[in-house]
Amino acid sequence: MEESTGTASRKTVYLSLHENFVRENIAYTDRATGEERTFNQVRLPAGTIVDGVDVGGYEFSPLFVNPSKYRGEHWRDIPLIADRELWLRKSVLDEEGNPVLGADGRPERDLVKVMPEQVKDALIAARRAYVERMREADGLGGRAEAARAAAGAARTAPPARGTQTR
Structure with missing residues (x-):
């Protein structure tokens, strides 16, 4: 018979986002205690x-934000508990872009409650769609082909007459 503790049975979902989408260590003063604190x-x-x-x-405020282990220095990994809802918030704006004030x-x-695994899957799908749009727009594929062709032509072309090679 297996004994499960609360922390051992919890799984962690990691979201990987570029640093442009993450703000870390935002300072504020706690109203109750007056001490300086930070949030992400x-x-x-x-x-x-x-x-x-x-x-x-x-937007949401995770407790931890870590440098990414696998994606490079400009990416951040956000660990979230898999069985805990993630509350996503966004300010409601009017037609002119001003915030709507309540009573x-x-x-x-606006509040949307989702599970972390759903957000992870949505981010993966959004990245794939973005890459496909770039390829269709001949952004990545065309530039890469042009760069390969230029590099190949530079390697095979003899030096111009009258130029120094050393």
């Missing part, structure tokens, strides 16, 4: 679709 904030990229809803631009005078916020 993540904004999801445009085109991130969860259950048919585009959650691009929605209490505070800006209204």
Whole structure:
């Protein structure tokens, strides 16, 4: 018979995002104690679709943000507990782009509750769609072909007459 503890049975989902979508160590003063604290904030990229809803631009505040182990120095890994809902928030704006104020005078916020695995899958799908759009627009494929052709021509072309090779 296996004994499971609360922390051992929890799985972790890692979201990998470029540093442009992550703000780390934002300082604030705690109103109750007056001490300086920090928090992290993540904004999801445009085109991130969860259950048919585009959650691009929605934000959440993870407890931890780590440098990515596999993607390089400009990427961040965000560990999230797999069985805990992720609350995504976004300010409600009017037609002119101004925040809509509620009855209490505070800006209204739209709230979407999702599971971390759904966000991870949506980010993967959004990245694949982005790469496909770039390829279709001949952005990456055409430039890469032109660079290969230019590099090959430079290697095979003899030096111009009258130029120094040393």
